[in-house]
Amino acid sequence: MTTDTSQAPLSGGMLWLAAFLLAAANFVVVLDTTIANVSVPTIAGGLAVSSSQGTYVITSYAVAEAVSVPLTGWLASRFGTVRVFVTAMILFGVCSVLCGLAGSLGTLVAFRVLQGLAGGPLMPLSQTLLLRIFPKEKVGAAIGLWSMTTLIAPIMGPILGGILCDHVGWPSIFFINAPIALVCGYFGWRMLRRYESALLKTRIDGIGLALMVVWVAALQILLDEGKNQDWFASEEIVALAIVAAIGFVAFLIWELTERQPVVDLRVFRHRGYSVSVLTISLAFGSFFGATVLTPLWLQSYMGYTATEAGYATAMSGILAVLVAPLAAKLSSSMDPRPLVFCGVMWLGGVTLFRSFSTSDMSFWQVALPLLFQGIGMPFFFVPLTGLALGSVTEAETASAAGLMNFMRTLSGAFATSLVNTSWEDRATLNRSDLAGVVDQGGEMMARLTDTGLDGGTARHLVDQLVQAQSIMLSTNQIFWLSGLSFVAAAMVIWLAPRPSRVADTSVAH
Structure with missing residues (x-):
């Protein structure tokens, strides 16, 4: 990715304000990987489903986030690092609100998938932009700040999730993301747009991406639903297993022979x-x-x-x-x-x-x-x-x-x-x-x-x-x-x- 190196790093209060915004963006994304852990029984009770079905709230977010991370490099080079960061931040906030408004498990899982897709690029891009705005002699401070948010967020997730579920209600664990996302998105664009990267019209490995989504989704649904369908006694589970196996093999073959793979297996x-x-x-x-x-x-x-x-x-x-x-x-x-x-x-x-x-x-x-x-x-x-x-x-x-x-x-x-x-x-x-x-x-x-x-x-x-x-x-x-x-x-x-x-x-x- 080509970057605009003509812009000098930030300094003083502007530097630390921008750093705080980027760290906060990383914080809420990592927070959402653990905040739902202690909330599953409450969510399951509120939506009248079993606790085992309630764990779909965790797995759907994690799988979607995993799938979107390999796309970060292509998105940043095609549309610009800052644009992708700000757009993903705002979408993360919007999807968080939709999660809180969900009235059924199906809609909640669907919105968690969208939230995970938006959140995936935010972790690497927040780190990339931190390194870009900090002077070279302060790069260690930038990495330290980013690392601390990555470590502290998983600690705060269960505590914050438990308190909010007990005293406010489970939708609040998603609603709290919205103001942070909007503030980070708005001020992030105002402060960081001059650090936008140069655009490159690179193509995306669409077939590799589609195959990855197919086999990962099929395998995850198989693992989630297997116990409810009596495993391979169910035709649906057998079909999912076949799709996952064929999709995985096809994905391996395609990615190992593609010149610009979405995931470089080499x-x-x-x-x-x-x-x-x-x-x-x-x-x-x-x-x-x-x-x-x-x-x-x-x-x-x-x-x-x-x-x-x-x-x-x-x-x-x-x-x-x-x-x-x-x-x-x-x-x-x-x-x-x-x-x-x-x-x-x-x-x-x-x-x-x-x-x-x-x-x-x-x-x-x-x-x-x-x-x-x-x-x-x-x-x-x-x-x-x-x-x-x-x-x-x-x-x-x-x-x-x-x-x-x-x-x-x-x-x-x-x-x-x-x-x-x-x-x-x-x-x-x-x-x-x-x-x-x-x-x-x-x-x-x-x-x-x-x-x-x-x-x-x-x-x-x-x-x-x-x-x-x-x-x-x-x-x-x-x-x-x-x-x-x-x-x-x-x-x-x-x-x-x-x-x-x-x-x-x-x-x-």
Whole structure:
């Protein structure tokens, strides 16, 4: 992309005001990846759907965002970086309002898709514009500001989502985006339009984009709806599987032979990059799936309010923010593979520890493991990004960063569906197993009826106990599988060679 370098960087108050606007834009987009996590039970109740269907609000946004990220470069070169940023910002705000006004799950998911499509380009473009307006000697401050919003937003998401759901209503988690988006869009255009990039009439890989949308959408719908349709006993699920498989193969063939692919798959020829992407996909999928499951479990079966679940979930980000500078410093001065291994193993160890949870745990027994889990997060993501981008040529860095972000976001969406499906399926199996062994001699029923309860009420209490323990076992089983996935991801990283160069990770949006 050609940029207009004749414009001098901003300075003084104008520089920091513009930086604040760009950071705020990145903040609300990242915030929306987690603000809905604790809101799913409330949204599901408000729209009269199950909690499992409520997770479509998360997966639809993530998939749409993943699909739109690879288009950022083409959009910016074709229409201008500033124009695309301002347009996407305003559309993000409009779609957020539409999400809040949705009266059914179908319309909410449709508007979340549009919101994700608008939000995808905002993360890389906010970073690009920050680097453009800052003087070279202050580039470190620009990257630090952008990185802090990326780290803080996931912490604030669950807290803000919980408070708004409990005290205002679930539509408010979307409405709050609108004023921020409009302010950022309006003042962003006023202050940044002189930094507009030169326009290039580059063509887009329309066929590659269409094939990507087809196979990703088919696979996501299959994962979301499989449990409701009895999986491959359903003709619809079989058809989706065939479409996803054929679409994926066609996508691979087309992108590997296209001169200007929408996703440059050729970067996978570098072993270090391939191993890094596999590691981040396994680890981030495990992390995000467990992160989505935690507030669902706490609110549905542990008696937590959305606010309390938000506070517990947000604990994982506190130490992550504090440790991030150390992780960045070590990543630039030593082999990143031991850092990644230790960081991912730490996440796996904490998750395995959480697989021994009980239904009578206190708030701090739930929250403290999440707090300490945060130590491993920067040592997982920061050096892994450097390893991945240091394994490709400098000319491929931007494409490699976009593809890595696509895979990371997509793995989170797929993991959410798999975790939700497995959680419910395991709970059903556990319930069947427990029902056969609980109170075989009738002692519990006898004790309950001796207290004055009638037989129906006593059976209902026993049934509630069985259901609660079935869910608890299922939750622990999911944490156990997530922990093993972390361990596998940590082992995989040793297949990567040491990177031959230190990469500029500022492009890794």
